[in-house]
Amino acid sequence: MRTRWHAGHIVAHQHGRHTLLRDGEVVWEDDVIVYVGPRYEGPVDEEVDLGDSLVMPGLIDLDALTDIDHLVLDSWSTPERAPGLQWSQEYFTDRRRDVFTPAERRTVREYALVQLALHGITTYMPIASEIHSSWAEPYDELVGMAETSRRIGLRGYLGPAYRSGVNVALPDGSRDVAFDEEQGRAGLRDAVRFLDHLDKLDDPLLTGVLLPCRIETLTEELMRDTATVARERDALVRLHALQGVLERELVERRHGVTPLQLLGRTGLLDTRLLIPHGLVLDRHPDVHGEDRGDLETLVKAGVSVIHCPQTSLRYGAVLRSFGSYLEAGLNLCLGTDSFPPDLVRGMDVGIHLAKVIDGRHDAATAEQYVEAATLGGARALGRSDLGRLEPGAQADLVAFRIDDIRDGVQDDPVRTFLLNGTARQATHSVVAGRPVLVDGSVPGVDLEDLRLRAQDLFTRMRAAYSERDILRRDSSELFPPTFPAFDATPGATPA
Incomplete structure (x- = not known):
């Protein structure tokens, strides 16, 4: 299986160091890279055009x-x-x-x-x-x-x-x-x-x-x-x-x-x-x-x-x-x-x-x-x-x-990405x-379901701190909110 990625910017490796390849391609067969360069002329089984991405x-x-x-x-x-x-x-x-x-x-x-x-x-x-x-x-x-x-x-x-x-x-x-x-x-x-x-x-x-x-x-x-x-x-x-x-x-x-x-x-x-x-x-x-x-x-x-x-x-x-x-x-x-x-x-x-x-x-x-x-x-x-x-x-x-x-505007793609970007911009990996x-998702994983289950487990983990505390304080005392809760009582005035 031979796959080709095409992207606007690639951090390639050449002569023992990282280099920046613009408008280039990476090709791999099975688990090994076979080509990194401007244009690959050989046949491929699958190709992905990543557009203006940094690979x-x-x-x-x-x-x-x-x-x-x-x-x-x-x-x-x-x-x-x-x-x-x-x-x-x-x-x-x-x-x-x-x-x-x-x-x-x-x-x-x-x-x-x-x-x-x-x-x-x-x-x-x-x-x-x-x-x-x-x-x-x-x-x-x-x-x-x-x-x-x-x-x-x-x-x-x-x-x-x-x-x-x-x-x-x-x-x-x-x-x-x-x-x-x-x-x-x-x-x-x-x-x-x-x-x-x-x-x-x-x-x-x-x-x-x-x-x-x-x-x-x-x-x-x-x-x-x-x-x-x-x-x-x-x-x-x-x-x-x-x-x-x-x-x-x-x-x-x-x-x-x-x-x-x-x-x-x-x-x-x-x-x-x-x-x-x-x-x-x-x-x-x-x-x-x-x-x-x-x-x-x-x-x-x-x-x-x-x-x-x-x-x-x-x-x-x-x-x-x-x-x-x-x-x-x-x-x-x-x-x-x-x-x-x-x-x-x-x-x-x-x-x-x-x-x-x-x-x-x-x-x-x-x-x-x-x-x-x-x-x-x-x-x-x-x-x-x-x-x-x-x-x-x-x-x-x-x-x-x-x-x-x-x-923002782009100068060097690596420097600009590190300064202005985040890893949440990852879309594809192999x-x-x-x-x-693939396209920002992990195949076979229901992200929303996983998020909700993890939140429930975090709530239980947070509450368990009280058991270990020397003073056995409630988790609300150990981890107070940033601001006091809004008082929805009619006619409430600030403390």
Whole structure:
């Protein structure tokens, strides 16, 4: 089956770098690109004229939300409400439970994966909140997620998240980690079992990876065992680390070393490690405020940092800095980590935050961020056949409409799209040559029905925060509205 896309603008790959092809074509046979250029003269079985669209390599999201978003609740937190967003010690000890049934969790996963597809993401590595689970992610849930991912057609790097502990809020308002070490060991066993499951499934779109949770929630034993499995199975490891000052304090208190030193001591720096965020190094103003070698350590170890600019900003954090990390030789890739899974908005945010941090207008360019969303992700995964549109590469590509008058006048199509556009302009995508997004919809998915079911589940998730709160406050108190409700009582006067 040979397919041709024609589009006004194509981010092609030539001579080892991305290039801009105007009024061009991409042709693929089965799952492999066979031609990228002005005009293809050979026969094709199917062709799509995308008009004034921007065709790009499929976007790679390596911290992709596969849950119902909680940032909409907790990114607006105040000091008074913050403890209510964590488990209380009492909830951890006596009352923890799964808020959703397995069937409902499957709906949550479908909702999230469809959102990825609608936003032009073709390759993903999942991230989900454990706050509404009794512990972490069970094996059976990831088996179901793999089936859903196959049905939609995305390329997934999957594994159940596991941990030995959970962040808890203490009665005095401080934070700690409560541990259940056997849960951590059981989680790793399930993660290995899932690697075996995907090996037997033998689907080229699904790859097993190890996804331990946050570094402060792991015992040193679990980290060492994860590194051993990763080396034995040649599996990638992604671990949230270097993302906050509190994390650093908790790790130093428990282990007597910094998070980066703990990664080295347990062998995880030797596993092609992926680190989401990577914000708090020695150069961070709340640590030493200067480079004392942390960045060089990451570079020498071959670590990839998954930069999530939009989510970091919403929690008041920023990478220091995108340009410095690149200049040091660190591989940067991108993640969304929250809703919306919009890497286009994320790239725009990142570009402009870099200007503020470095004090220069050229601190980070549009092309550098596009490279991080494509080539950087491919490097992190060890895939030279992803993240690029050239003959021999996998046929993973996405098209964005850029001809709406609300997009404004057009200069360079990439820069203009990142500045004025959004990933919601995705209309078509293919993964391994197979359609995933067609005319803005995911074939076989009733989007309105899925939206309504997800909203119902979100309402229940929101209400369950009250169970975990130390003060057992109602969710209306934990999450007050932006403005007071309108008073429809006749003759009502303002308070």
